Amino acid sequence: xxxxALINDEASPHDSADERRELFASLVERVKRGDTPAxxxxxxxxxxxxxxxxxxxxxxxxxxxxxxxxxxxxxxxxLHRFNSRQxxxxxxxxxxINVCLDIRRKQExxxxxxxxxxxxxxxxxxxxxxxxEEAAIQRQHEAILLQALETLTTKERAAIVLRDFxxxxxxxxxxxxxxxxxxxxxxxxxxxxxxxxxxxCFLRRTGRxxxxxxxxxxxx
Amino acid sequence: xxxxxxxEKLLALYAGDDLPARQARRVALHLDxxxxxxxxxxxxxxxxxxxxxxxxPEFDSxxxxxxxxDVLTQITPQPQTPFATFLAHRFAPRRMNYVYGLALIxxxxxxxxYIYFNQLHHTRxxxxxxxxxxxxxxxxxDIDDSHDLHTAITPxxxxxxxxxxxxxxxxxxQIRILTAGSNGIYITPRTIDSESLLVEDLxxxxxxxxxxxxxxxxxxxVTDDSNSEDRxxxxxxxxxxxxxAEMLRIEIQTPDPNLRIIWLSPKTENAPPMKTGAHxx
Numbered sequence: 001x002x003x004x005a006l007i008n009d010e011a012s013p014h015d016s017a018d019e020r021r022e023l024f025a026s027l028v029e030r031v032k033r034g035d036t037p038a039x040x041x042x043x044x045x046x047x048x049x050x051x052x053x054x055x056x057x058x059x060x061x062x063x064x065x066x067x068x069x070x071x072x073x074x075x076x077x078x079l080h081r082f083n084s085r086q087x088x089x090x091x092x093x094x095x096x097i098n099v100c101l102d103i104r105r106k107q108e109x110x111x112x113x114x115x116x117x118x119x120x121x122x123x124x125x126x127x128x129x130x131x132x133e134e135a136a137i138q139r140q141h142e143a144i145l146l147q148a149l150e151t152l153t154t155k156e157r158a159a160i161v162l163r164d165f166x167x168x169x170x171x172x173x174x175x176x177x178x179x180x181x182x183x184x185x186x187x188x189x190x191x192x193x194x195x196x197x198x199x200x201c202f203l204r205r206t207g208r209x210x211x212x213x214x215x216x217x218x219x220x
Numbered sequence: 221x222x223x224x225x226x227x228e229k230l231l232a233l234y235a236g237d238d239l240p241a242r243q244a245r246r247v248a249l250h251l252d253x254x255x256x257x258x259x260x261x262x263x264x265x266x267x268x269x270x271x272x273x274x275x276x277p278e279f280d281s282x283x284x285x286x287x288x289x290d291v292l293t294q295i296t297p298q299p300q301t302p303f304a305t306f307l308a309h310r311f312a313p314r315r316m317n318y319v320y321g322l323a324l325i326x327x328x329x330x331x332x333x334y335i336y337f338n339q340l341h342h343t344r345x346x347x348x349x350x351x352x353x354x355x356x357x358x359x360x361x362d363i364d365d366s367h368d369l370h371t372a373i374t375p376x377x378x379x380x381x382x383x384x385x386x387x388x389x390x391x392x393x394q395i396r397i398l399t400a401g402s403n404g405i406y407i408t409p410r411t412i413d414s415e416s417l418l419v420e421d422l423x424x425x426x427x428x429x430x431x432x433x434x435x436x437x438x439x440x441x442v443t444d445d446s447n448s449e450d451r452x453x454x455x456x457x458x459x460x461x462x463x464x465a466e467m468l469r470i471e472i473q474t475p476d477p478n479l480r481i482i483w484l485s486p487k488t489e490n491a492p493p494m495k496t497g498a499h500x501x
Contacts, residue, residue, distance in 0.1 A: 036296055040288060047284050055277055065287060072291045138274075145274055163236070164271040170238055185238055192232035196267040
């Protein structure tokens, strides 16, 4: 199984996929025996990825926080069902996506979806490591991308978030979403078309719409 | 070689490196010769690059500390006071299931007992009493099987009127109506055809006083094929019955002297004893 780098780089000294899997397996076993601090350790390793995915899926900081909290509560509740041979990261991603879909469904039922652009400012105070101009451009990109994500269906959004924003392989995305790789590819293709259409105007304005084939080849 | 239309469909996946190697090579071959598709591929590439290069939002450590604290608060079992522990133990959901089950069984038993004893002490008025001589004969081997008598005595309520209809076949020799305080009415249908005899429930009639005596007599007269003198006698008997009736008794005499069908109306409280006068058979 392909390993997923769900663990925060700065939080874990473990590099290889096997070591990560062993680490999570031992932590899960400890939690199953009633060791709550072990679960806190799991949270420390995974909270940023969970929060990031939830934020991409839901578009607002508050919703993402609620989703992260619910994800960890659900993970703790159903930890006894987790098989140590499974990839814990994939398992947690699946829970995160399901929680986000539940929250979106509830919001759509109550018709209380917020515009993601309203939330872009909330990131200003937590961003660091950029100068002011760069940070402003970055915020603008995020806002545009979040708005573009809002144009997608929930399945397309889940697929593109895991593939392009979390950089997971298509096969792993398919496994997490419980779909076939061909279906996921189709969803990713549709999502990219919609995002491109939405972003075209913005990209033309900033002159970033010219990515040479050499760059694509280089990435391959 | 691929055409533009087929290539355009694959460009989104090509830009994200999601095509199998063979298909990617074919797309690249087409892009070498098609500037229009190459431009489109560049735009897709920029879009995907924007998504992938988009730095994840950073949240400070206080945010995650708070998140962790909230989760741990909810998953850590809270210490309880002895009283709370006692209550939780005493009224634990699993224990309460048995209590609820027991209470449900007791309630069901009480309800069933109530219904049973209620039925026992309140004799309900039969809605439809059918007496078949054929059935009686099967259990009485010494009686001749030639009596083909079917009767039906049906008390029913139409508005506030309660009527009792006695239907009998041609084998009926005599129908006698007895009420408390009288020797009853004798009606002897002479006609061979099936006849219907309408008898007002005298108990109800006296209570409601809605049905006049003349109607009763008229009803009886319709089916009674006796002479006018008999009719006068019948009228007198009915009058007597109406004034003192608490109970109604209908006797149907078959041609067999040993076989008589008797139907009794429900007993009313404090009813005087029924006079069992002489009956012609």
